[in-house]
Amino acid sequence: MEHFDTLIIGGGPAGLMAAIRASSFGQRVAILEKNHSLGNKLLLSGKGRCNFTNAESDMDRFISQYGDNGKFLYSSFSKFGPLRTREYFSHIGVKFIEERGKRIFPKEGGAQRVLDALLMQCRKYGVKIMRSTPVKSMKVRGGHVEFVITENDEYSADKYIIATGGKSYPKTGSTGDGYEFARQAGHTITELYPALVPVRTRETWPKLASGCDLRNVRLTVLADGKNVAERFGEMEFTNFGVSGPIVMDISRFIPDWQKRNDGESTELQFSLDMKPTLTHEILTARIKRDIQKHSGHGRFAGLVRSLVPAKMVALFLELSDVPHDKPTDYMSEEEISDTVTLLKDIRMNINGLWGFGNAVTTRGGVSLKEIDPSTMRSKLCDNLYFAGEVLDLNGPSGGFNLQVCWSTGYVAGSINDQKGE
Ligand SMILES: Cc1cc2nc3c(=O)[nH]c(=O)nc-3n(C[C@H](O)[C@H](O)[C@H](O)COP(=O)(O)OP(=O)(O)OC[C@H]3O[C@@H](n4cnc5c(N)ncnc54)[C@H](O)[C@@H]3O)c2cc1C
The missing domain is CATH 3.50.50.60 (FAD/NAD(P)-binding domain)
Incomplete structure (x- = not known):
């Protein structure tokens, strides 16, 4: 030997x-x-x-x-x-x-x-x-x-x-x-x-924007509705959920937040704020200005195109209750407010981590x-x-x-x- x-x-x-x-x-x-x-x-x-x-x-x-x-x-x-x-x-x-x-x-x-x-x-x-x-x-x-x-x-x-x-x-x-x-x-x-790994969501709609990189966004993790973590930076949608630097970083702590003393697991959600530097009021004013600018010919889909990256338009329209071709002149206060809420708080239910095969x-x-x-x-x-x-x-x-x-x-x-x- x-x-x-x-x-x-x-x-x-x-x-x-x-x-x-x-x-x-x-x-x-x-x-x-x-x-x-x-x-x-x-x-x-x-x-x-x-x-x-x-x-x-x-x-x-x-x-x-x-x-x-x-x-x-x-x-x-x-x-x-x-x-x-x-x-x-x-x-x-x-x-x-x-x-x-x-x-x-x-x-x-x-x-x-x-x-x-x-x-x-x-x-x-x-x-x-x-x-x-x-x-x-x-x-x-x-x-x-x-x-x-x-x-x-x-x-x-x-x-x-x-x-x-x-x-x-x-x-x-x-x-x-x-x-x-x-x-x-x-x-x-x-x-x-697995750690530093993409996260799966219960929703299947992230695949509509798969590959869409989002910059300067805020991602908040909610455990049974309570804010437990926040990250600011870059992320992306995937076919099964979300990935990118801020998601990967958060993934390290998800097992801790999920654990509960009674053996059940805590419901975790992401809240995505696509416009973290703008308040609800400022965003509302901006949308109203935009509607006025395109008065007579503006449609909801066009408004969305001015608000989110091109690859995310289809997903945003899917999540919104406003019809794509609705003339923006006829959008109600409630519809404008819902659009702002969607920009600042897209909810996703966390459904676990990708496996070791994709973990850093x-x-x-x-x-x-x-x-x-x-x-x-x-x-x-x-x-x-x-x-x-x-x-x-x-x-x-x-x-x-x-x-x-x-x-x-x-x-x-x-x-x-x-x-x-
Ligand atoms: C895609 C990716 C990107 C990354 N980027 C970065 C980065 O930029 N910065 C950073 O800090 N970290 C990064 N990491 C993490 C970093 O690569 C790891 O932390 C690091 O490689 C771990 O080194 P290690 O020597 O402990 O193990 P490993 O690099 O995993 O090496 C272990 C070695 O042991 C061998 N081995 C295993 N079992 C046996 C056995 N039974 N007999 C003989 N040999 C065996 C394996 O074949 C392997 O060669 C990244 C990881 C991945 C997957």
């Missing part, structure tokens, strides 16, 4: 970072990767542009993006936080630029450049990469991993790092195997949900209570470590999820009390 100092299961961003770190101490390191190529999900990140971290400089604000579990990251961020990440990538040849929302992207070459730079470091330090080598199980005895079993072989190591990712986008290779290995070592897996990340994972945040070492198994999405950590879009991989991967690959490179 081939033996290594450190054996890493999974060659995504977390596994690669851990491998580089461990090998930089002169250790004999191997990555076992089930796919033929490494970093498949990394290559999809940021639509291939790879938003690899965020320039938010206030550490508390950065960490608050991960919710209550974020405090687990203080230790790893103090060793390899967002600033170090930018410096590191710049050092290995990935120059970066900052964009809207402090998102950091490679200046050139996108995700491929990031992956190539990481693979180059692996080569430099002699990391052995075993492709098309899925790990099937782990042999654990008495709080100690003895070896891992692949299809054809067994491998042993002094130290094992599980960096198999979560369950999101399983076609990239992240099919949740790491949770099984963690369970074999006695770990608890918290409830798993996983909510839930290996329980943080059982891991030492300063080393990423299991508290149950003395030579077992974790890094990346397999952990019960997730953030919003904006570079926060890859940052978890860099920081936890770096710490998991470190050797206590040694400085390394």
